[in-house]
Amino acid sequence: MYDILIIGAGPAGISIAVEAVHSQIGTDKILLIEKAEEHSYAIKKYYPDKKLVTANYKGFEAKCTGVMCIPDLTKQETISYLDKAIKENNLNVKYSETVWKFHQNEDKTFVVYTDKSQYEARIVAIAIGILGKPNKPEYIIPSALKNSVFFEVTSTQIIDSNVLVVGGGDTASEYCQYLVQNNNEVTLSYRKKDFTRMNDINRISILALEQENKVKIFYESDIVSLENRDGKPLVKFKQEKYPDMLFDRIVYSLGGTTPSNFLKMIGIEFDGEEPIMKEHHETSVPGLFLLGDLSAGKKGGSIIWAFNSARKAITKIRKDYIIS
Numbered sequence: 001m002y003d004i005l006i007i008g009a010g011p012a013g014i015s016i017a018v019e020a021v022h023s024q025i026g027t028d029k030i031l032l033i034e035k036a037e038e039h040s041y042a043i044k045k046y047y048p049d050k051k052l053v054t055a056n057y058k059g060f061e062a063k064c065t066g067v068m069c070i071p072d073l074t075k076q077e078t079i080s081y082l083d084k085a086i087k088e089n090n091l092n093v094k095y096s097e098t099v100w101k102f103h104q105n106e107d108k109t110f111v112v113y114t115d116k117s118q119y120e121a122r123i124v125a126i127a128i129g130i131l132g133k134p135n136k137p138e139y140i141i142p143s144a145l146k147n148s149v150f151f152e153v154t155s156t157q158i159i160d161s162n163v164l165v166v167g168g169g170d171t172a173s174e175y176c177q178y179l180v181q182n183n184n185e186v187t188l189s190y191r192k193k194d195f196t197r198m199n200d201i202n203r204i205s206i207l208a209l210e211q212e213n214k215v216k217i218f219y220e221s222d223i224v225s226l227e228n229r230d231g232k233p234l235v236k237f238k239q240e241k242y243p244d245m246l247f248d249r250i251v252y253s254l255g256g257t258t259p260s261n262f263l264k265m266i267g268i269e270f271d272g273e274e275p276i277m278k279e280h281h282e283t284s285v286p287g288l289f290l291l292g293d294l295s296a297g298k299k300g301g302s303i304i305w306a307f308n309s310a311r312k313a314i315t316k317i318r319k320d321y322i323i324s
């Protein structure tokens with residue numbers, strides 16, 4: 001049982017771990033899970049190499065309230081500062097591991113599921129930033145189909161429809177389960193013949209739905225094109241065993257996701273476009289916090305905002321939650 005499990009090792013995730021260490025929580029009680037091979041992936045990927053990293057980015061005040069703080073720096077200096085924070089505080093980071101979902105037990109502790117394992121924690125801090133985006137197929141999606149093609153299932157309510165889900169990972173299985181619950185006729189198109197990428201729970205669930213004739217699975221199927229038929233997608237497959245088929249909707253689950261979709265899938269309440277947050281960046285789920293860019297509104301925050309959001313959250317955690 002970890003005291004704090006942190007999803008995402010960027011400025012916000014690293015700084016809440018550092019704040020936790022500085023408030024006497026043992027490093028063995030803090031776990032960071034990062035989906036990339038290295039920390040601060042968004043900074044490494046999106047910042048141009050010669051960029052000046054400004055402390056008052058987008059007009060956010062450059063005033064630090066917690067342990068971590070930066071002045072204006074180069075990209076490399078910023079990364080080195082975050083590197084040093086991980087090393088000097090002996091932070092335990094699991095890299096190349098993606099959190100898919102979690103749930104809260106009756107005793108208010110959390111179980112967090114990743115593509116590799118599962119963990120228990122008293123507090124969960126989500127610090128995944130706002131830069132994720134879903135992968136798209138290689139063929140063209142006609143613009144006339146924009147209202148019937150989706151890359152997640154939360155932005156529009158899909159009910160009583162004939163839906164094709166494309167993919168073969170955990171999210172594809174979860175989308176099928178969710179769509180069946182909403183009274184849809186569901187078909188899953190998957191390129192391979194076995195579900196090797198799914199965890200046990202999702203594989204068992206999708207196979208059970210197939211057994212109950214609630215989901216049709218097109219194994220070893222490759223879509224070659226989509227055509228518009230009065231606003232509905234006509235799907236053409238490479239394999240002759242699958243004839244051209246008309247669906248009401250298509251949902252692609254080809255990896256990658258938007259952060260708001262991730263939050264909705266795990267059950268965080270939204271008010272319109274924004275997740276509901278109480279004081280100190282706590283969500284409507286007790287013990288579950290949103291930090292960094294996720295806590296800064298639609299356009300995101302800054303590095304110092306991320307550091308300060310961690311400080312706010314740890315103050316609440318120390319005050320209201322009993323931590324060993």
Ligand SMILES: Cc1cc2nc3c(=O)[nH]c(=O)nc-3n(C[C@H](O)[C@H](O)[C@H](O)COP(=O)(O)OP(=O)(O)OC[C@H]3O[C@@H](n4cnc5c(N)ncnc54)[C@H](O)[C@@H]3O)c2cc1C
Nearest residue numbers: 008010011012035041042054057099129292293301302303
């Ligand atoms: C081009 C650009 C320039 C910018 N310039 C500046 C600047 O000069 N100064 C400044 O202060 N700010 C700047 N910003 C903003 C700043 O980078 C962000 O505010 C800051 O990085 C937010 O930190 P974060 O920890 O919330 O999110 P991120 O930095 O986005 O980190 C999120 C981490 O979570 C990981 N993750 C995502 N999903 C999962 C999952 N499911 N499971 C596990 N891990 C996951 C990601 O791989 C990533 O490492 C800039 C942003 C951009 C895009």
